[in-house]
Amino acid sequence: MNTDLIIAMVITLVGASTPILIAALGELVVEKSGVLNLGLEGMMLTGAVVGFAVTYTTGSPWLGVAAAALAGVLVSMIFAILTLTLSSNQVATGLALTIFGTGFSALFGQPFTGKPIELFRSVFPPELAMHPVLKVIFGYSPLVYFSLAMVVAVWWFLHRTRAGLILRAVGESDISAHSIGYPVIGVRYLAVAFGGAMAGIAGSCFPLILTPQWVERLTSGRGWIALALVVFSAWRPFRLLAGAYLFGLIATMELYAKAAGGSFRILPSELWASLPYLATILVLVLISLRSKGSTGAPACLGRPFTPMN
Amino acid sequence: MTVFNARPMNRRDVLKIGVAASAVPLLGSRAFAQKAKVKAAFVMIGTPDDNGWNFGHDTGRKYMLDKLGADKVETTVVTNVAEGPDSERVFRELAQQGNDIIFGTSFGFGTYMEKVAKQFPDVKFEWATGYETMPNLSIYNAKFHEGRAVIGTIAGMMSKSGIGAYIGSFPIPEVFMGANAFHLAARKKNPNFVTKVVYVDSWFDPPKEADAARALIDQGVDVITQHTDGPAALQVLEEAIKQGKPVIGGFGQGADMSAFAPEAHLTAIIDNWGPYYTKAVGSVLDGTWVSSSFWGGIKDGEVVIGPYNKKIPADVVAEADRVKAGIADGSIHPFAGPIVDTTGKVRAAEGDIIDDGEFWAAEAWYAEGMQA
Numbered sequence: 039m040n041t042d043l044i045i046a047m048v049i050t051l052v053g054a055s056t057p058i059l060i061a062a063l064g065e066l067v068v069e070k071s072g073v074l075n076l077g078l079e080g081m082m083l084t085g086a087v088v089g090f091a092v093t094y095t096t097g098s099p100w101l102g103v104a105a106a107a108l109a110g111v112l113v114s115m116i117f118a119i120l121t122l123t124l125s126s127n128q129v130a131t132g133l134a135l136t137i138f139g140t141g142f143s144a145l146f147g148q149p150f151t152g153k154p155i156e157l158f159r160s161v162f163p164p165e166l167a168m169h170p171v172l173k174v175i176f177g178y179s180p181l182v183y184f185s186l187a188m189v190v191a192v193w194w195f196l197h198r199t200r201a202g203l204i205l206r207a208v209g210e211s212d213i214s215a216h217s218i219g220y221p222v223i224g225v226r227y228l229a230v231a232f233g234g235a236m237a238g239i240a241g242s243c244f245p246l247i248l249t250p251q252w253v254e255r256l257t258s259g260r261g262w263i264a265l266a267l268v269v270f271s272a273w274r275p276f277r278l279l280a281g282a283y284l285f286g287l288i289a290t291m292e293l294y295a296k297a298a299g300g301s302f303r304i305l306p307s308e309l310w311a312s313l314p315y316l317a318t319i320l321v322l323v324l325i326s327l328r329s330k331g332s333t334g335a336p337a338c339l340g341r342p343f344t345p346m347n
Numbered sequence: 348m349t350v351f352n353a354r355p356m357n358r359r360d361v362l363k364i365g366v367a368a369s370a371v372p373l374l375g376s377r378a379f380a381q382k383a384k385v386k387a388a389f390v391m392i393g394t395p396d397d398n399g400w401n402f403g404h405d406t407g408r409k410y411m412l413d414k415l416g417a418d419k420v421e422t423t424v425v426t427n428v429a430e431g432p433d434s435e436r437v438f439r440e441l442a443q444q445g446n447d448i449i450f451g452t453s454f455g456f457g458t459y460m461e462k463v464a465k466q467f468p469d470v471k472f473e474w475a476t477g478y479e480t481m482p483n484l485s486i487y488n489a490k491f492h493e494g495r496a497v498i499g500t501i502a503g504m505m506s507k508s509g510i511g512a513y514i515g516s517f518p519i520p521e522v523f524m525g526a527n528a529f530h531l532a533a534r535k536k537n538p539n540f541v542t543k544v545v546y547v548d549s550w551f552d553p554p555k556e557a558d559a560a561r562a563l564i565d566q567g568v569d570v571i572t573q574h575t576d577g578p579a580a581l582q583v584l585e586e587a588i589k590q591g592k593p594v595i596g597g598f599g600q601g602a603d604m605s606a607f608a609p610e611a612h613l614t615a616i617i618d619n620w621g622p623y624y625t626k627a628v629g630s631v632l633d634g635t636w637v638s639s640s641f642w643g644g645i646k647d648g649e650v651v652i653g654p655y656n657k658k659i660p661a662d663v664v665a666e667a668d669r670v671k672a673g674i675a676d677g678s679i680h681p682f683a684g685p686i687v688d689t690t691g692k693v694r695a696a697e698g699d700i701i702d703d704g705e706f707w708a709a710e711a712w713y714a715e716g717m718q719a
Contacts, residue, residue, distance in 0.1 A: 046565035050558055144394065151396035154607050157586065168590070249557040249579045251607060254394045254427070258552040289555070293562040296545040297512070299718030311548050 045174045047294055052182055055286030057082070057243035057257075060185045061264040062271070062278055063192050064236025069268055070196060071229035072209035072338035076132025077117050078237055079261025080139020085110045085241025087143040090252040091150050093245070099158035103181065103242050110238020111231050113139060118230040122223050125342040136261070144254045151252055158246035179247040181239070186279075188236070193275040205229060209336035212343040222343050240264070263314060270318045272325055272334035285314045381634045387411075388423040388446040390437055392430060392453040393551055399576040399601035400550070401426070403618035404452045404475070406602070410621025411628055420628055430455025438463040442470045448631045450624070451475065453550075454519070460484060471636050473627055476521060478707055480638050487623055490644030490703060491521065492528035493674045494616030495572070496681040497645075497652050498598045499532030500670045501613055502570040503540050504663045505595050506533070512543045512563040514573040514580055516550045518711040522574050523719075524703075528681040529572055530717050532670065543568060544719035553579040560584065564594055570613075571597040578604040584611035596656065603653045614667075615653035622648060642703070646675045688712045689719075 061078055068075050075081075085106035093102030117135050120126045158179045160167035166176035196202040207215045208225045216222045244256045263285060271278035292310035325334065387408075395405035408422055423446065428434050434456050441449050442463055448471040451460045457477045464472045464484045477486035502511045511533060513526040523544075530542040543563060547555045556575050560583035563571060573580045580597055585608035587594045599605065599615025623641060630636040643649030652671055655664050673679030682703070684695030694712065695701045713719045 043565055046561070050561045050565075054554065054558055148396065152398050152606060154582070244554060249553040250582055251553070251578065253397055253551075253553060253577060255551070256553055258549070258554060260554070290558060290562070293545065293547075293555070293559045294566070297543055297559070297562040297566050297568070299543055308548065 042170070043294075045171065047290055048174055049177060050293075051283065051286040051290040052178060053247055053286075054289050055282045056179075056182050056185045056247065057240040058260055058264045058267060058285060059240075059279065059282035060181070060188065060243065061237050061240035061261060062267040062282060063185070063188050063275065064233035064240070065264060065268050066271070066273055066275065066278060067192060067196070067205070067236075068229050068233035069339055070209045070273060070336055071205050071226045072212055072336050072341065072343070073121065073226050073230055074128045074132065074340040075114070075117055075135070075230060075233055076129060076265065077114070077135025077139065078132075078233075078265055079257060079259065080136035080142075081110045081113050081234055081237035082241035082244075082257045082261045082264075083139045083143040083255070084113045085238030086244045086256050087147040087150070087241075087252055088238070089242025090147070090155065090245040093158075093242075094150055094153055094155050097156075099156075099246050102246065103158075103239055106238040106242035107235040108238070110234040110236070110241070112234070113142075114230050114234025114237070117234075118227050121342065122226050122230070125344055128340050128342065140255060147252045147254065151254075153252070155245065155250045157250050179243075181243050181247055184239070189275050189279045196275070206336070209338055212338045212341070216343070216345055222345070226343075237261070266315065266318045269335075270321050272321075273336065274334075284317065288313045288317075382447065382632050384419055384421060385415075385448065385628055385631050386421050386423070386444075386446045387628050387631075388425065388441040388444075388449045390428050390434065390441070390449065390451045390453075390456060391424065391426045392428060392455070393576060394426040395424070397551065397576045398578055398604055398607070399599075400618070401452070401576065403601045404450075404620055407618075407620025407624045411624035414621070414625045415629060415632065419632060428456075432459070435459035435462055438472075439466070442467040447471060448473065448628060448636070450627075451477075454521070471627075471631055480640055482638050485627070485639045485641070487627070487641040487643075488521075489618055489620075489649045490642060491616060491618075491650060492525045492681050492703070493644040494650045494652060495525040495528040496532040496674060496679075497667050497671050498572055498614065498616065499529035500536060501598075501659065501663055501667050502529065502572070502595075503533030503536030504666060505613070505659065506537065506540065506570045507593060507595065508567050508569045509537055509539055510541045510543065510566075510568045511570040511572070512545065512560075512568040514556060514559050514563070514571060514575060515544060515546045516575050517548065518546060518719075520706045520709065520711075522546075523711040523713065524706040525574055526717065526719070527712075527714050530714050531681065531686065534714075534716060536666070540716060542717045544713065544717055547575060549575070551576045553577050556580050557583050560597075564592060569594045573597070573600055576601065578607040581608035581611055584608060587611075596658075599653060605653075605656070610656075610658075613656045613659060617651040617653050619649050619651045644674070645671060646677075687715045689715060689717060691715075 088109035089102040089106035092105040093099050120131045121128045160177050162176040166172050208222050212222045267281045270281045391401045393401045395401050428437050450473045452475045454476045457474050460472050472484040474486045476488045515522040526544050533540040545559050556579035560580035564587050571580050584597045588610045596611040596613045601618050603615045605612040680700045682701035684699040685697045686695040
């Protein structure tokens with residue numbers, strides 16, 4: 039293996055990991071507030087189609103990403119009103135949101151299929167972005183740097199700010215948080231909106247950095263992997279970063295090993311494809327062994343909250 | 348007559364045999380009821396806007412509608428049907444809704460169509476890329492591998508690195524057959540040509556198809572053909588050309604995909620199902636439909652090679668056209684010997700050919716020089 043190949047692999051790996059990382063970061067915050075939103079895939083598809091449509095019409099990927107975030111927020115608000123205000127079942131509503139997002143994106147995207155757009159490229163000068171070695175640092179889409187910055191931001195917010203503490207309190211014990219005067223429902227609305235925005239941006243990564251087209255079901259199940267990663271990370275942002283890149287590495291390794299052929303074909307491809315899920319199960323087992331049954335999940339995860347007074 | 352089955356015959360059986368017996372002498376003579384209007388349904392694994400496989404079938408449906416007339420045919424399209432038990436429900440519902448002929452346009456629908464076909468003996472079923480017929484279930488397929496031989500010729504002549512790639516979905520006969528045809532044709536032009544075969548375990552996963560194309564380009568591949576349903580690999584090739592990487596290009600699969608990759612798109616293998624759909628639905632209309640097995644290729648106009656990219660040199664175009672014409676008139680066969688596989692086993696001796704049909708029963712094998 040030469041350096042060029044390793045650099046090329048890293049670039050592919052980062053591209054494959056970024057949407058999953060962004061979506062999972064949003065979901066992590068949502069879950070930390072005690073809400074389980076299984077509608078990730080639906081919100082990502084909505085973000086993907088809106089991001090594509092706006093980029094295609096305006097020619098500006100920046101506007102595309104912003105619109106995708108906004109679309110994600112709007113769709114997540116459907117979920118929020120149903121589960122937070124009307125106290126409907128979060129699992130069922132989340133699944134319904136995925137089905138809705140799939141259908142909506144297909145309908146909305148019809149006029150945009152078969153149309154190519156330009157990729158959302160690095161904003162660094164070509165001397166850096168196209169440099170054979172330095173491109174491993176400077177050659178990415180702004181969305182990649184955004185995802186890394188958000189890992190730090192989410193960690194800082196959750197663990198170093200008062201607002202983050204309140205959000206975690208709401209997720210760990212909604213009744214206590216409520217009784218000392220914190221707006222449980224309000225906090226959860228904001229968390230769900232943040233999750234929606236991140237899922238929308240994650241969706242826009244598909245047409246903007248991976249494959250510059252819109253087709254139905256473009257995200258091909260990446261939302262479910264992001265959901266698994268949140269559990270995998272035990273709700274910790276930096277472990278989530280590691281998990282997302284590990285997933286990207288496995289997915290990329292699979293293809294590079296296959297492309298190399300011969301002795302590089304270490305494992306059958308079906309096994310490669312199931313590795314991220316196997317790893318999730320393994321990590322869950324390890325965590326529960328170590329912490330005697332607790333997986334680090336927020337105590338109120340998935341439980342509807344109805345204020346008594 | 349008792350050979351039909353072991354159980355004692357009941358009245359219904361007698362009736363069936365009676366009907367069958369009375370119909371046999373009249374076959375083909377418009378003895379069956381002619382229909383004023385036919386209801387035809389199409390079940391698709393994806394959506395027509397994939398610009399590939401499903402697009403091809405939908406284009407065929409529109410062609411058929413156009414030829415037979417909307418006053419004669421009414422069509423229903425059900426999209427995004429997974430190749431699983433749920434498809435059985437879809438086929439049953441379509442049969443109950445009074446469709447006269449139902450097309451299942453993907454291989455994995457077969458088992459479920461067969462079940463429903465037994466329950467609805469009056470409804471005609473058509474299984475694309477299928478392998479067994481029933482009295483009311485026809486199969487139809489296209490010799491895609493003939494198209495692969497044409498693009499393999501182009502790849503063999505144009506590739507600078509001598510390394511091409513075949514991004515496949517699953518190692519099923521249709522796919523490894525196409526990969527072999529591509530490789531064998533390329534080797535005729537470049538005896539050292541190598542074809543890397545990569546399976547992405549899906550018919551439709553654009554991000555993964557794109558990543559596979561990146562992985563291949565990074566390892567010296569300069570020509571890629573894909574056997575999945577979309578243009579993702581072509582877009583990666585286009586991007587690589589823009590970045591100045593030494594790649595030549597790729598090929599559209601199922602439909603012309605040049606809009607996605609004007610530089611990289613060399614030509615396309617276009618599935619032209621229209622004439623077959625017109626014939627099948629037309630025969631239901633005039634009451635002459637009989638269960639059949641149809642496998643059309645370049646000769647039948649079912650497999651069409653799209654326009655060539657301007658950057659393909661004239662001698663390559665001439666050679667591709669020669670192969671195309673040879674396949675059409677039978678003088679060139681994609682699987683003409685000598686063919687040796689990767690394990691050194693002789694698959695076809697000099698002067699022999701491997702009959703297209705033989706692949707359907709075979710385990711996946713790859714000709715010498717392929718990496719899979």
